[in-house]
Amino acid sequence: MRELSLDHLRTLVAIADLGSLAAAAQALQLAPPTVTVHIADLETRLGAQLLWRGRGPAVSTAVGERFIARARRLLAEADDAQDEVRRQLAGLTGRVRIGASTGVIAHQLPPVLERLGREQPGLDVHVQVLTSGDSMARLAAGTLDLAVVALPQASVRGVVVTPLRRDPVLAFLPAAWKPPRRVTPRWLAERPLILNDASTRLFRLTAEWFAAAGLHCRPRIELNYNDAIRTLVAAGYGAALLPQEAEQPLQEERITTRPLSPALWRALGVAMREQGQDGPAAHVRQALLDSSATR
Structure with a gap:
């Protein structure tokens, strides 16, 4: 059997929820004949009737009722998968490797991490105790995404430094x-x-x-x-x-x-790789800058 179409499943669930092919067509912004084709195609592929269709409301058959329950779960998982991809592209999920001194970790990072955990729980922040020099070297090597460093720092190719606090x-x-x-x-x-x-x-x-x-x-x-x-x-x-x-x-x-x-x-700055300016590290960087601005 060929793979089932998510669009066909979505049409079936809409009919079950709204009670008619016409209502489903309007909700999905489809032509009524298209809705009919979707259901006919599904029933043909499955070899079973899913809906009783007549002059009254469309009613699920016994087989159709069980299949619709599975279709709802499949559609929910597909929606979750698409949402996860969108969140990754927007930088709302993913791992961020950040380096900082013990003092910064003890005093500046905790409120930032608390805010990120509350507002953007999809971010997985890994903190490493590093000197500013080590952080800059690891940023250049690509083994670190973000760092809080003492200023000034010598320019490093591929790394952008923004003043944070004094x-x-x-x-x-x-x-x-x-x-x-x-x-x-x-x-x-x-x-x-x-x-x-x-x-x-x-x-x-x-x-x-x-x-x-x-x-x-x-x-x-x-x-x-x-x-x-x-x-x-x-x-x-x-x-x-x-x-x-x-x-x-x-x-x-x-x-x-x-x-x-x-x-x-003592001046501090936020250093990050240029390649990460549109990714998850950018959200951690902004949270650090926002926290410093409220002092």
């Missing part, structure tokens, strides 16, 4: 130190330091801040995990320069924060 860098200090109201490079250089490791943009920003004052920073330890750095600060192990990533002020009695003099800022 956060002040603060001095995080053991509360027992009783620091001045504003912390200078010279005051901080005389104390033990805990810094991000040398592969990060924040380390370079910090080194440039000290260098502008004619000083060279010598960290007691280098880490690439800001929460661990804050824990060491709370223990009195040293001071740290970290961006104010959280929207709420730090609630830790053993740590005090001070603005820097001169001021220092």
Whole structure:
């Protein structure tokens, strides 16, 4: 038997729902003879009568009633399949690989992921802990779709970077130190330091801040995990320069924060592959930009 036509099945279901061939023809915007041909063709292919047709309403036969129930399921599955394709083409479903630092993952990503899960549940976001340099390299290689990176970044072919947000860098200090109201490079250089490791943009920003004052920073330890750095600060192990990533002020009695003099800022951007600007990654990118705009 040749394959059944979805159009024929749709005609049959319309007749069952509306009670007549004429009503089905009007609802489907088909000529009445076309509806008749659809049903006749179906019955011929199946070798069974599906409808009782007379002067009154069209009534399903016993075989027709069971077949119509199956036809409804087939049509629903076909509609779902078409809708899935449309959603994929619109970038509403699919996997998005995103890279970011631990601080961004802890503070900026959660509300964005919550919103995406609520508004676009078809997106499957995979988060990787990466430095900005690693993220840019993986974007160029095609093994990452999107990244939140520190700015500025050297231009990378095939990767587009959009500014996202700008956060002040603060001095995080053991509360027992009783620091001045504003912390200078010279005051901080005389104390033990805990810094991000040398592969990060924040380390370079910090080194440039000290260098502008004619000083060279010598960290007691280098880490690439800001929460661990804050824990060491709370223990009195040293001071740290970290961006104010959280929207709420730090609630830790053993740590005090001070603005820097001169001021220092950490800028972030969203980097994505040019080929992904019309795909699922574009929706994650827009959610990040929208979240930053509401700050």
